[in-house]
Amino acid sequence: MTGDLPGAGSQSANGSLRLREGRGSRLLRRRVRKGVTAVWFAALAGTAFLPGVACAQVSDPGPGQGAPVKKLPDSDPQETQQAQQGAPQDEAIVPDAEFEAALPRLSDDINAPLEPIPDMGKPPVTQPATPGSVTSQIESFPPPAAEAPEFAQPLIPLAEFKVEPVKIEGVDDEKVTTIRYTVAVEGLDKIGLEDKFRDLSALEDGDGKAANAAMVAARAREDEKLAVRLMHSLGYYDGTAISTIEQNPKNSGNVRATITATPGALYRLAKVEVVSTPTVPPGLLDRELNLNPGDPIQAERVQGAEANVSLRLPQQGYPFTKVGDRDILLDEETHTGDYTLPVELGPRASFGAIVTEGRRQVFDVDHINILRRYKPGQLYDSRKVDDLREALIATSLFSTVSVEPVRTGEVGPDETEVVDLLVRQNRGRARTLAAEVGYSTGQGFRAEGSWTHRNLFPPEGALIASAILGTQEQGVTGTFRRSNAGQRDRTFQASASLNHSDFAAFESYTGSVAVRWSRDSTPIWQKRWTYFYGAEIVGSNEDRYNFSAGGRDRGTWLIAALPTFIGYDASDNLLNPTRGFRLKANVSPETSVRGAARPYARLMVEGTVYYPVSSSIVLAGRARAGSIPGVARDDLPPSRRYYAGGGGSVRGFGYQELGPRSPDGRPVGGRALNEFAIEARYRFGNYGIVPFVDAGQVYEGIYPTLRNMRFGAGIGGRLYTNFGPLRVDVATPIARKPGESRISLYISIGQAF
Template structure:
C-alpha cells in the first residue's frame, strides 16, 4: 500500500501523466489480512512469465535510492520563504523503471486556463435599475391585471377580541383592497402574519401562530382573497409576582400600586400600565427618585404559566425643602416663586405639587423655557425623610404681545379690537396694556395696569382708565370710566373651578334718551358709582370649546346714579349653561339667563345701564339690543329685567362643525322677568376648529318677524356662542 502511494507522488513530481484509475487502485485497494477478499487464483494459461517485466507483489516499483534522489532538496531553515512558483521546473532527473501503464510520462506543465468571459469584466448594474419579476398567482395574467383588487379575511382573532385592533393596524387593510401586483399583496400578507402574532403575544397568547394564504376567488377572475388565519393557543397567566424593592412607608406601597396578582393574564398593556403606575404614584407619596427596572417573565410552555419579577429602586423618602433658581436670564426671584407654590417646607414630597408649580410658572407667559426638578441635599428631614430642594431653571421669553380680534354682527356692525401688552414692565408680573376699539358703532381707547399673582397666587389686581363712544339704536353715549378690580380668573392655560371679582367703578356718561315726559329725545349727563361683584363655578372641560359639564355665574352690582339727585339701585344677573355629549361627535348645549334691576324706575336709569337683548351673544336672529320695549320713534329703550334661553346641537366632523340652534328671550319694563311675549330666533352655524378655539359663523332669522326687524342676522366671531 505504501508503495502505491510512492508511485503516485513520483509521477506527479516528474510531471508525468498518471492514470487516475490505476493510481486510485494502487492507493485504495485493501491488502489481504485487513478484511479484503483474497486475490482470485490465476488461471494456468495466464501464469506470469518469469522473463516478464511486470514486477511481482513483493518487488519494489522504484528503488528507495532512486525515489530519494527524485525528491527536491529542502532548505535547513524552516523559516526560509517559499520558492517562487515561476522557478519551479517540472520533469524528472531520473526515469523510473515502472510498468508502462503507470510511467507513461508527458513532458511539460498543466494546460493554460481558458480565457475569462468579457461579461465578468462589466460593472454591476445600479440597484435602481435592478428588476425582479413579480410573483405570479396561478391563473392570473399580469399583463391584463393592471391594478389587482383583493379582499382581506381574518380568522381566529375574534375569539380573543383582537379583530378590530388588527384591522386598524393591518397593512392589507391600509391598502384599501388594491395593489399594483401580486408581490405587493404577498408582502402585506407576510407583514400581517407578524402583526397577528405580536397582537396575540401582547394579550398573553405566546403559543399563537398565524398563516397567510393568497388565492383567486373564483379562479381566473382577477380578484384575489388574502386570508390571515390565526391560532391563539392557550392563554399564559402569572404564576407568581415577585417585587424586588426596599422597604417603604407605608409598607407594601409598591405592591399596592403595581396591583398584579397570580392568575392574572400576561397582558402586555396591563403589565406596562401597572409598572407605569408605580413610576407615577410613588413620587406622589414621598419617593421622587423611584426607578422601575426591567421586568423578567419566565414562561413554562407545559403549564402555560409565567413567573414575573420586577426590580424597583424606590430611593430615599423625601420632604420638601427650599426653592433654588438658576439661569442666565431669570424672570423671577426665589421670593416670587415661593408665592406660587401650594406646599409648605417639611411636607412629604408630592410630584403633583411640583407639576402645579411648573404650570403656574408657565401660565405667566414670561418664560422661553422653565423647568422644576428635585435635588437631593443629604440633610435629614421629618419622619425619617431626606430634605429635597426644588431647582427652578428659567430663561426669560418675550414679554411684549400684540393681539387683535375682529368680529361682525348684524345690528352691531363690524368691530375690531387691538392691544399692546408688556407683561412684566413692573416686576414681578406688573403689566401695562394699551388697547383700542374701532367699529361701525363703537370706538374707544383704554390703558390698564394689571398685576398678576398680586400678594397671593391667582389673585389679580387691575386698574383701568377708558374713554368710549357708542352709537347704537337704543342710545348714543360718550363715556369715561375709572375702575379698580381684584379677581381670580380662568385662562385657556389655567382653567379654574371657582372664579370671582370685586371692585369699584366711577363712570361719567353723556347719553341721549327718549324722554317720555317731554315726548322727545334729549341728552343728559350721569355720574355713576358702582361696586360690581361676580362669582362663577365652572365644571366644563374647556374654556373656549366645552363638551361636557356646566357653569354657573352670578353678578351683583350695587350702584348709585346721580343726575340732579342720587338714586341707588342694584343690577342683578344669574346665568347657567350646561354641556352634554350624546355621541362622540354631537354635543347638546343649553343656556338660561335672568336679570333684574330693582330700586329705580326705568326712565331714571341711564340708558347704558339698562338691560337689552338681541345679538350674537344674546338672542340670535335679532339685531343688537333690538328686543324689548320701543319708543314712539321705534327705537329700543331697554328695560329693568330680561330672560334669555338658547339650545344648540353641536355636530363636529374633523376640524369642521355644523350647529343648528334656537334662541329665545325678551326684555321687560318691570323688575321681574315674566316670561311673556317670548321671541324666538332659529338658525344654523358653521364652525372651523383651530388650536386656539373655534371660528364661529352663525346665520339666524326671527320667528313672527315684526316691522323693521332684521330678516336675517349674521354673526362672525371666535369661540362658541356660550
C-alpha cells in the same frame, strides 16, 4: 394594544422572557433541524495543495511504516485492514526530489532579510509533464486596462437626475394592470382581536388592490406576523398564523387572502415578585402594581401596572423611583409565567427649599414661593411639583422652564430625606400682539387689537394698550395688570378708557377709571371658582328719549360702582366645553348722579349646561335673568340699562333690538331681562354644524316675567382651531314683526356660550 410582551423565545426592550426547561416542558424556541453535510478536508503534512489535484485524507504512517495508505470513505473495513497489512502502497503524489527542487534556496542566517523571488513579474513558466510528476504553473496578473474617461466625470446632482421611463411597444402606460383581492380573517374573532387586526393590517391598508399576486403574498406574510404579535400581546404565546391565497372565483383574476390564526392556550401569572427594599407604608409597591396570580399575561395590563408604579410612588414620597426590566419565565407545560420586577426606590423624601438656575432668569425665589401649593417639610408629592410647573408655564414668560427634585442628604421629618426643587428657567418673549375681528347684523364690523408687555414691571407686572374700531363703537384703553399679586392666582388690575358708542338705543361718549382684584381662569389653568371685585368711576354723556319732554335730549351722568362677580365652572374645557355646567352671578351696587344721586343695584345670574349625547353631538343650554332694583328706568343712564338681541344674546334679532321702544321706534332698554338658548353642536373633524333656538325679552319693571317672549332660530358653522372655534351663525326671528330683519348674520371667535 400599544405593544406586546416578549413572545416565546424573544426579548423586549423593557424586560426579558425566558423559558423554564424543567421536567415535562419543552423549549418554546423551537429549533428547525437542517441536513448536515460532512466534508472531508485534506491535511497533507509537509506538502502543498496544488490546483486541479484531488485530495484525499491521508494518515500518518508513523515511524518505519513507509508511505501513507489512502482511506476510501466507502471501503469495506476488512479490505482496509488487508491494505494496511500487505497491500502494495500507493506511490507518492509528488516525488521528494521534485518537491525539494521546487523549494527556493534560503540563507542559513535566520536574521538575514527576506530574499527576493527571482521570477516575480515574469511570464508564467510551464514545465513539461513527466511520468509521476505534477504540472506546475506560476501565473501573474496582467497589467490593468486604462480606465474609461466616463468614470472620471463628476456625478450628476441628485436634484437634476431624471429617469426616463422605458417605453414598451404595444403597452399603454396610462393603464396600470392591477388585481383585486378580498381579505378573510379566521380565529381572531374568538379572542376579540379581529377589529384591531384589521385596523393595522397591511392587506386592509391596500384597499383590495395590488400590482400582482406577489405583492398580495408579501402583505399576507406581514399580516401573519401581525396576528402573532397581537396574540402574544393578549397572552397567547403559543399562537400561530398562516396565510393562504387562492383565486376567488377560479380563473377570475381576483384572489382572496385568508389569514388563519390559532391562538392556543392563554398564559397566566403563576408568581408575582417585586424585588425592592421595604416601603413606608408596607405593601405600597404590591398595592400600586396590582398584578395577581391568575391574571392573564397581557401586554397592556402588565405595562399599565408598571406605569402605575412609576406614577404613584413619586406621589407618595419616593421621587427617585426607578422601575427596572421585567422578567417573565414561561412554563409551556402549565401555561403559566413567573413575573419578577426589580424596583429601585431611592430615599423617602420631604419638600425642602426652592433653588433656581438659568442665564436669563425671570423670577427670584421669593416669587416662585408664592406659586407653590405646599409647605416645606411636607411629604414629597409629584402632583404638587407638576402644579408648580404649570403655574410657571401659565405666566407665558419662559422660553423653557423645568422643575425637578434634587437630593440634599439632610434628614427631614419622619426619617425622610430633604429634597430641594431646582427650577431651571430661561426668559422668553414678553411682548404680544393680538387682534380679533367680528361682524353681526345690527352692530356691523368690530375689530379689537392689543399690545401687551407681560413683564414690564417685574414680577409679572404687565402693561396693555388696546383699541376698538368698529361700525358703532370706537375706543382706547390702557391697563396695568399684576398677576399672582402677593398670592397665587390673584390678579390686580387698574385701567383707564375712552369710548364712543353709537347704537340704536343710544349714543354716548364715555371715560372711565377702574381697579379690580380677581381670580381668573386660563386655557392652561382652568379653575373651578373664579371671582372679581373692584371699584369703577364713569363719566358719560349720552342721548336718550325723554318721555317727559316728548323727544330726545342729551345728558351727562357721573356713575360710581362696586362691581363683584363669582363663578363656578364644572365644565371640561374653557373655550369649547362638551360636558358639565357653569354658574355665574354679578352684583354691582351703583350710584348715578345727574342733579341728584340715585342709588341702585344691577343684578344678573346665569347658568349653562353641556351634555354629550354621543361622541360627536353635544347639547348645550343657557338661561340668564337680570334685574335693576332701586331706580326708575328713565332715571337710569341708557348705557346702564339691560338690552337683549344679537350674537351673544338672542340670535335672529339685531343688537339691542328687543324690549320696549320709544315713540321714534328706537329701543329704550329696561330694568329686567330673561334669555334662553339651546344648541345641538355636531362636530366632524375640525368642522361643526350647530342648529339652535334662542328666546328672550326685556321688561320695563324689575321682574323678568317671561311674558311676550320672542324666539329666533337658525343654524351655525364652526371651524375648530387650537385657540377656540371660529363661529358663523345665521338666524331669523320667529313671528317676525315689521321692521325686523329677515336674516341676521353673526361672525366671531368662540362658542355663543
